[in-house]
Amino acid sequence: MTSTEDPIRNGVDTATLFATLDAVRATPEMAKFQFRATNRWVSGTHNQSTLHGFHGATQEMTHKQPFTYDADHPAVLVGEDNGPTAGEFLLHALVACLTGGIATIAAARGVNLDSVDAAVEGDIDLLGTLGLSDEVRNGFEQIRVSFTLRGDNPEKLAAVVEQSRQRSAVFDVLTNGIPVAISVDVG
Amino acid sequence: MTSTEDPIRNGVDTATLFATLDAVRATPEMAKFQFRATNRWVSGTHNQSTLHGFHGATQEMTHKQPFTYDADHPAVLVGEDNGPTAGEFLLHALVACLTGGIATIAAARGVNLDSVDAAVEGDIDLLGTLGLSDEVRNGFEQIRVSFTLRGDNPEKLAAVVEQSRQRSAVFDVLTNGIPVAISVDVG
Numbered sequence: 001m002t003s004t005e006d007p008i009r010n011g012v013d014t015a016t017l018f019a020t021l022d023a024v025r026a027t028p029e030m031a032k033f034q035f036r037a038t039n040r041w042v043s044g045t046h047n048q049s050t051l052h053g054f055h056g057a058t059q060e061m062t063h064k065q066p067f068t069y070d071a072d073h074p075a076v077l078v079g080e081d082n083g084p085t086a087g088e089f090l091l092h093a094l095v096a097c098l099t100g101g102i103a104t105i106a107a108a109r110g111v112n113l114d115s116v117d118a119a120v121e122g123d124i125d126l127l128g129t130l131g132l133s134d135e136v137r138n139g140f141e142q143i144r145v146s147f148t149l150r151g152d153n154p155e156k157l158a159a160v161v162e163q164s165r166q167r168s169a170v171f172d173v174l175t176n177g178i179p180v181a182i183s184v185d186v187g
Numbered sequence: 188m189t190s191t192e193d194p195i196r197n198g199v200d201t202a203t204l205f206a207t208l209d210a211v212r213a214t215p216e217m218a219k220f221q222f223r224a225t226n227r228w229v230s231g232t233h234n235q236s237t238l239h240g241f242h243g244a245t246q247e248m249t250h251k252q253p254f255t256y257d258a259d260h261p262a263v264l265v266g267e268d269n270g271p272t273a274g275e276f277l278l279h280a281l282v283a284c285l286t287g288g289i290a291t292i293a294a295a296r297g298v299n300l301d302s303v304d305a306a307v308e309g310d311i312d313l314l315g316t317l318g319l320s321d322e323v324r325n326g327f328e329q330i331r332v333s334f335t336l337r338g339d340n341p342e343k344l345a346a347v348v349e350q351s352r353q354r355s356a357v358f359d360v361l362t363n364g365i366p367v368a369i370s371v372d373v374g
């Protein structure tokens with residue numbers, strides 16, 4: 001990049017991006033993050049999470065504001081539809097991770113994006129989670145993500161999506177699994 | 188349950204719950220659901236998902252309203268903090284699924300809940316997703332969920348949490364992994 005080139009591409013400040021990567025290379029401890037959520041049951045299947053504080057870059061941090069989200073079941077699943085289901089938030093997490101990666105990787109490679117749209121589908125047979133079959137798994141059987149990108153040349157755009165897949169935190173978690181520990185205080 | 192007992196427990200209409208389970212036992216095809224999300228890139232790491240339509244109980248359905256959610260990175264991760272990160276939405280999905288299950292299972296078992304609170308933590312070393320190490324995974328290394336329940340006797344409350352874990356769709360997906368297919372139109 002020459003000194004006269006605009007460092008902003010796809011809304012990503014590439015000067016800050018490269019400076020951040022250099023800083024983390026110099027001090028790898030900065031890359032250790034902890035993300036958090038708190039959740040409170042409201043009634044029935046309705047509950048609400050708050051996302052605010054996190055640890056990163058060797059310090060405690062917060063978002064500009066606390067973000068709160070309701071989850072519920074629709075009436076057909078014995079809820080009151082005060083929010084989407086947990087499974088839909090999972091689909092949102094996956095596509096948000098991939099799309100954020102696409103914009104960042106494209107900017108780092110000098111590839112201009114005009115638009116990135118995606119549709120996600122997750123198939124689930126509720127016989128598992130409803131406890132009506134031990135042969136059906138509880139969760140999604142498969143998830144499909146369909147991206148439509150417009151911008152610089154098609155080959156470069158396809159390569160950006162592939163690189164985002166290869167480095168996506170949520171794609172990794174969903175396809176490879178992770179340990180989840182649950183502790184309970186029933187006072 | 189006698190005919191004079193209130194069917195509403197923990198905000199769950201247990202009469203509807205048991206009727207739903209009977210209906211699905213009679214017609215297992217009703218249990219096949221498909222959940223969906225669409226996502227549009229806004230700028231940089233900022234993107235927005237909409238959750239509205241889904242398929243279930245042999246028909247196309249929609250939530251009462253479209254739910255839209257912004258995702259972004261905080262400034263320390265070269266974003267503008269217009270929403271939480273994708274990883275935080277993943278933590279929300281996990282705890283929302285477990286808590287919805289706790290309320291439903293407790294109601295079905297005749298266990299009364301006073302409160303259910305949870306804190307979730309996910310540890311992630313960003314050296315992986317930033318492409319700075321091939322030895323560090325992209326996603327969370329571990330997630331911990333800490334529940335605090337108050338209500339009927341502690342043993343029953345603990346058993347309800349354990350049953351929710353055993354039947355949680357999102358817990359299954361996160362701990363066991365699932366296939367995710369990605370297709371790309373760069374037309």
